[in-house]
Amino acid sequence: MPKVRRARTTPPWWFALPAMLLFAFVVLVPSARGVYYAFTDWDGLDPGFSFVGLDNFSAMFRDADAVQAIWHTLLIAVAITVVQNALGLLLALGVNSAIKSRNVLRVFLFAPAVITPIVTAYLWRNLLGPDGAVNSLFGVVGLGGWRQDWLGSPQVALWSVIGVIVWQYAGYSMVIFLAGLQSVPKEIHEAAAIDGAGPVRRFWSVTRPLLAPALTINLMLSIIGGIKLFDQVYALTGGGPGHATDTLSTLIYKDAFTLGEFGYSIALAVVLTVIVAVASTGQYLVLSRNERATS
Numbered sequence: 692m693p694k695v696r697r698a699r700t701t702p703p704w705w706f707a708l709p710a711m712l713l714f715a716f717v718v719l720v721p722s723a724r725g726v727y728y729a730f731t732d733w734d735g736l737d738p739g740f741s742f743v744g745l746d747n748f749s750a751m752f753r754d755a756d757a758v759q760a761i762w763h764t765l766l767i768a769v770a771i772t773v774v775q776n777a778l779g780l781l782l783a784l785g786v787n788s789a790i791k792s793r794n795v796l797r798v799f800l801f802a803p804a805v806i807t808p809i810v811t812a813y814l815w816r817n818l819l820g821p822d823g824a825v826n827s828l829f830g831v832v833g834l835g836g837w838r839q840d841w842l843g844s845p846q847v848a849l850w851s852v853i854g855v856i857v858w859q860y861a862g863y864s865m866v867i868f869l870a871g872l873q874s875v876p877k878e879i880h881e882a883a884a885i886d887g888a889g890p891v892r893r894f895w896s897v898t899r900p901l902l903a904p905a906l907t908i909n910l911m912l913s914i915i916g917g918i919k920l921f922d923q924v925y926a927l928t929g930g931g932p933g934h935a936t937d938t939l940s941t942l943i944y945k946d947a948f949t950l951g952e953f954g955y956s957i958a959l960a961v962v963l964t965v966i967v968a969v970a971s972t973g974q975y976l977v978l979s980r981n982e983r984a985t986s
Contacts, residue, residue, distance in 0.1 A: 725961075728953065729748075729957040730745070736951070743954070747958035750955065751955070751958060751962065756934050756942065757942060757959065764966070765918075767849070767856075767918075767938060769917075771853060771860075776913060779865040779867070779909065780865075782862070786869065787869055803859045804866075808922050808923050811855065811859050815927065819851055819927075820841075826839070848928055848936050852936055856923055864909045868909065871904065872902070875902075903978070907975070910974060910978060911974060914971065919967065924936055924940070925941050930945065939959055942956075
């Protein structure tokens, strides 16, 4: 009996039309209107506004607070990306070993990542206060000289914010690295050990190349999250003292909802979007090329 060949059929494209229309209505149209308002002097309330061209963007780069916020945003993103992933990798290597308490440690190290960021920020705001637990602990152990106004000093406030973010999300990076480590075949490590490779050599030559996909994911998540950071910064310091911890996100909020400069704040948001797009795309291209080179 001859076989009946079934012709391949592709679903009509209009099956996706409802979802495409919803996406356009919820995302594309508001985004396009938002970009348009970046070229106006709209105050967020008055239906009348004027087109001002590139005035908002040129004013941004003359605004010392905006330039400082851009610098803080990039500094936070780079610091979080480096420190969080380095610490996450070390933690993953530790809990991937044969220690008996590894499962308990995995739970405790990952637990901060599932706490709401705003709750974590208020928790650390109390711990890092002038009379908080951190300064009290330094006094008890004889390190009173280390006592600081951690969130009130312009010199240390930004680094305190970075420390809180790393504390919360290092366990998240650890879990991703741990998944990558557990996918590395044990036979490869055993073969390398038989050939005389030590632990450091096995990690660098065997484990590290196979962790490239996990590293790509972690770096992408951390740098995008660092650039868009808002809630923890605003809850911890409100962008202060002064503007010492202001990021683009906190400055957008202040300019829009405190000063009523919606056109200017939307221009800041457009710049933030461009920074996220450039950073994430560039990083992805570099890391994906590295993945292909090591595969």
